[in-house]
Amino acid sequence: MEYPPLRDYGLIGNDDSCALISRHGSIDWCCFPHLESSSVFARVLDAERGGHFAVSPAADYESNHRYLDRTNILETTFETADGQATVTDFMPLCNGGEPDGDRFQQAIYRCLECDRGRVELQIEFEPRFDYARTEPALERTDDGVMATGDGERLHLATDAPFARALEVTTSTTAAGTISLEAGQRCWCWVQYGGREPASAVDREYVLDETKRYWREWVGRRDGAPTTIPERWHEMVVRSELLLKLLIHHETGSIPAAATTSIPEAIGSDRTWDYRYNWIRDAKFTIQSLHDTGHKQEAREYFEWFSDIARTDPASITPVYGLHGESGDELEERTLEHLTGYRETGPVRIGNAAGPQQQLDIYGTIVQAVYETIQFDPATTITADEWGAIRDIVDYVCDHWNERDAGIWEFRNERRHFLHSKLLCWVALDRGIALAVENDLEAPLDAWRGDRDAVRETIETRGFSETAGSFVQHFKTETAIDATALLIPIYEFLPPEDERVQATIDTVLEQLATDDGLVVRFINSDIRRDEEKAFFLCSFWLVDALVLSNRLDRAREYFEHLLEHAIPLGLYSEKVDPKTGQLLGNFPQAFSHLGLINSATYLTRALECDGDVAPADFDPENVETLFRRGDSPEI
Structure with missing residues (x-):
């Protein structure tokens, strides 16, 4: 067969x-x-x-x-x-x-x-x-x-x-x-x-x-979602349905995908079990559920990761089972008797990412808490919850300058990854915002001092004049990584900053195809260049282009991405830009979260018919996906 x-x-x-x-x-x-x-x-x-x-x-x-x-x-x-x-x-x-x-x-x-x-x-x-x-x-x-x-x-x-x-x-x-x-x-x-x-x-x-x-x-939305242009609406609804199908009813957790071991490339040994919930998905999930009006599911997911946050920060792991299992309980094993999809093994069950140190998870948690409160004013922070958040921010103060495995979970490699430092800054910045905006007790002077230190480190060690871009980690001048597109989205720097615009231009030149498919990274000393495009990174590019007021290109790339879905409207993790072959575990929640968020971004920026930008368009009027407070005290 x-x-x-x-x-x-x-x-x-x-x-x-x-x-x-x-x-x-x-x-x-x-x-x-x-x-x-x-x-x-x-x-x-x-x-x-x-x-x-x-x-x-x-x-x-x-x-x-x-x-x-x-x-x-x-x-x-x-x-x-x-x-x-x-x-x-x-x-x-x-x-x-x-x-x-x-x-x-x-x-x-x-x-x-x-x-x-x-x-x-x-x-x-x-x-x-x-x-x-x-x-x-x-x-x-x-x-x-x-x-x-x-x-x-x-x-x-x-x-x-x-x-x-x-x-x-x-x-x-x-x-x-x-x-x-x-x-x-x-x-x-x-x-x-x-x-x-x-x-x-x-x-x-x-x-x-x-x-x-x-x-x-689908029709039971708690509050009116943003009006999506008609030609995008069906794809957004299909993405909503896919996410709801994956949400586990007992815990509210959401697996990254429905399968295990579908390879990232035919013949590659990069075959992983994605039937678990990655903490880093929380911020994207909260955003997409609220933007589509599904506040009940957003609350349940919030409660799930809030329970996780109420533990010793050192014991919080990057990935959890759908019933809360973590660490050694997710032991990765290889099934030698199965040949794998298209005879591309190994077939793995469990995931070895559980014990890794990934510093970005702390920013994800604090951002998701902040995001939930911004979306749902009825949500309040209890004393117990604030104690847990404060412990997380304190932990980041003590550990932000350490090496970790990074968002792409490089095995046996620890570096000062730009994305990890960015999310450490997010943890401090949103932690300060939560304290100030909700009149909560916190060591604000210490947090602000560490936030400034993280910012200075990213700006001085994370940008390469040689590459003309923010880079993957601090010890490289040439490794370009799509995660740098998140810098304006997290409001670390404004979109018009010369370094942000240079980074977007470098991504367009080195990571993207002519029609906007984006690979995760190139020129890295950790692993050889990526050749298959990563759907989520491609949606990040759309978002960064919207904030940069490059709306024609953003819309063009978004609509091209829609063409890469299967006829049923589903996405895998990756796509071969040359052949259109879908790769990676399927269907992939990350890809559908990216689609919903990009559709929301574009809809905010464009007139309702989705064809032209309003005459008074200003990127500052487009609410970024990951909101932060604008109080002068922050």
């Missing part, structure tokens, strides 16, 4: 887990009971061993897929010489009254319907528990097949008239053919953990309720 390109996949899910489904009707990735649990289908990581659950015509066919409007329900349409059939895939959401609580959500429903003519649909069911380390035993049941192994169970069932079509063809595989004529439909479903509750529910009702849930969520 050939590996489908990432652009051929759609994602369904609920707030517990997700499943990747190819345009050929195959579920090639799914983990139960949670997103970060071990897989039951993993063909995306090994075409032969990984396991899958496929439904497709027995005859030659053409196929395409789409999401039902304003939902995460996927429709795949198959066209054959004799007819047309549609497979509707979704995972149910527990919305208050369903039986068995969380187990209700540990299911996938597939509705097979013949639209015209006659179509024979083949079913292939090859579950492989625990990342295909366990081959389950399969047994026939009255309504389908039960897979069991190593304490796990997965039940496949169909409507009664079609159940006999399923046969156990080998000890680990079941298959069958279902013939449908125009107007006929058949339900198939899998339930993790046994037969119930999926076998006892009304599937038509569950489908209708799932549609209603997603559509009501």
Whole structure:
């Protein structure tokens, strides 16, 4: 079997887990009971061993897929010489009254319907528990097949008239053919953990309720979001839906992506497990949730990282499991028996970034707290919360001048990274703002002194006259890094500063393609030049151009970025600028956060139709993504 390109996949899910489904009707990735649990289908990581659950015509066919409007329900349409059939895939959401609580959500429903003519649909069911380390035993049941192994169970069932079509063809595989004529439909479903509750529910009702849930969520905005130009609106809504699908209902945490080990480049060993929450995502997440009007989710996410902040700052780690696991609990392991996507291994589970020192996380936390209060005046800082924030700022005062692993998590390398120093400055600056604006007790003189010291260090050691740009770390004159685009966005320097404009020009010349795709860095002494463009960095460039009043180019680049989404509106982490091939874990939350934030920036800067800049445009009138106080005392 050939590996489908990432652009051929759609994602369904609920707030517990997700499943990747190819345009050929195959579920090639799914983990139960949670997103970060071990897989039951993993063909995306090994075409032969990984396991899958496929439904497709027995005859030659053409196929395409789409999401039902304003939902995460996927429709795949198959066209054959004799007819047309549609497979509707979704995972149910527990919305208050369903039986068995969380187990209700540990299911996938597939509705097979013949639209015209006659179509024979083949079913292939090859579950492989625990990342295909366990081959389950399969047994026939009255309504389908039960897979069991190593304490796990997965039940496949169909409507009664079609159940006999399923046969156990080998000890680990079941298959069958279902013939449908125009107007006929058949339900198939899998339930993790046994037969119930999926076998006892009304599937038509569950489908209708799932549609209603997603559509009501999109429409349930707490406050009016910024008006997005119509031609961008659909992509923003799809990004909202993707983020909601990833948000874990128990904790409010958001994983970086739905998958593990999709390589950053075919043939590269840069394959990581992204099914965890990175603290640095907090500031982008808070911004995008508020800008799309989803204040409840923003509050829940705020509460999640606020709990993390109320610990010893030295014990705060860059990455956490969706249930709060950290450090050694996220031990990284390699699955030697899987070949990897397109035979590009290693396949990794867990993530070794947990124990790294990354100083940027402290600025992220303080910024996200400040941001939340700016967005939601009803949010107040308790004495306990302020004590935790004050401890974090004090920690930054003591440690800002240390080396760390940086935002790109270079393994076995510690440098004075510009981005890390910038976020240390953010921690001090927003900490001061919180104290002053909320009349909170703090050692302001000491904090201001350290803030000034960080600023001086960045300005004297972080800018290279040779490169004409802010650089990646303090010991280089040539390494250009896209994180320097964040300097005006964090309001460290104003957009019109000559060094900021020179940095943007250098990024355009050295990191960006002619149509605005941006690689993360070049000329670094740490790792060879990047060749694949990073979507989030490309959106950062749009934001920096908006603040620089280069609106025509910003809009041009943004609309080009929209063209790189798959037809379903989803993004991976990276793209090959030469071929358009998507790479990296998929779908990637960071990319969709960047899209929402850039759409918001452009909308603030342009007139409502998105075509021209207002005659009185001034970058100072465009609220930066990461707001800071403007009190003269700060």
